[in-house]
Amino acid sequence: MDYGNLAIMARAGLTTERVIRAGAEMADEIGFEQVTPTELAKRCGVKTASLYSHVKNAHELKTGIALLALAELADLAATAVAGLAGKDALVALANVHRDYALDHPGRFTAARFRLTPEQAVTSAGVRHAEMTRAILRGYELAEPHQTHAVRLLGSVFSGFVGLESAGGFSHSTPGSQESWTEILDALDVLLRAWPRTK
Amino acid sequence: MDYGNLAIMARAGLTTERVIRAGAEMADEIGFEQVTPTELAKRCGVKTASLYSHVKNAHELKTGIALLALAELADLAATAVAGLAGKDALVALANVHRDYALDHPGRFTAARFRLTPEQAVTSAGVRHAEMTRAILRGYELAEPHQTHAVRLLGSVFSGFVGLESAGGFSHSTPGSQESWTEILDALDVLLRAWPRTK
């Protein structure tokens, strides 16, 4: 065995948590799809095989990043909407999603990583639904309309931000920021005039 | 060389088009991410290396499937909305997206594959935007509101269908179909009462 480099061979001191956190940063820099055990090991200053002490395999690594992103996003959302109601809360929640996607593109796509049903119910995904439901209190929507509205908002946030970060709006005018503010205005109007025909 | 199997070694007769079409079917069966030259070659009854006569590499294969899906979807949308206006057109266009995603999950995620700007403008993606714009004629929205509305509709279609096929709505009541119809009702209301404050 080669002990020539003992002095610089200090342990990296990795844990599962740190590995996943490093993976999340890597996703933001080079893209979620490009996150690979080999590349992540290089970043952690460790041989590839050593990662497998902390993470079972590549798929579990990605799952871990997805769960981390969902939790982070839920935390940000919770503090953003605290103390707000009505349109202010709506705008705050919406912007949390958009800003997160712009600041952390890799984590954002990770958050859309397909989870198993068991993982999904354990994840922070449920907190997102609860939070969306919370901001709808100001609009006085009874069930089942409230659930439908929750799903609409989730769809718009996820859809708009997904299209925007995929470059879908970048080659036409006006800029996406204008559309975003007007769409939020429109959603506010819609939630107050929600059709309750049934 | 081994000529023992000459009788069953007839040429597969592949072309770029057929390879991509086979890839699209494969995506629907096993998922877009799992579409790989190795696996596709098996399906085509050909050695892996032989695919590279028709497709430059794995990434170009995926791009080809994405462009195919976008074109198919645009064709379906065009015939679905032909002769319709107002809410009928809105519902028809929306359902084309949802039905396509349910029938062809692999192709649907392929349609969201990230393209280069050059590919994007050449793709059928522009036809989608034009079609959405067309169904908005019935709502008499002037620019720039029309563009904002186009983007909202795109976001809702893409977002809802994406969440639904990822299982996002499958563990709560009511069923996603109910939300879908109510959301379309709501969008119709919204488009007629679109805020034009500026």
Place this chain on the structure above:
DNA sequence: GTTTCGTACCTAACAGAATTAGGCAAGTCC
């Protein structure tokens, strides 16, 4: 009918990624 030619397909080889097995050694608890 033979020659010519393009190309669909092959074999062979390699690089890189994921994964497993087994071993050393660094820090910890007595």
Place this chain on the structure above:
DNA sequence: GGACTTGCCTAATTCTGTTAGGTACGAAAC
């Protein structure tokens, strides 16, 4: 100081993506 845990390593295996170069099928040219 000895024993135990575990973080990290080396080594080997397998699988996928990709390139290079060759062979034969099918059609068109002569």
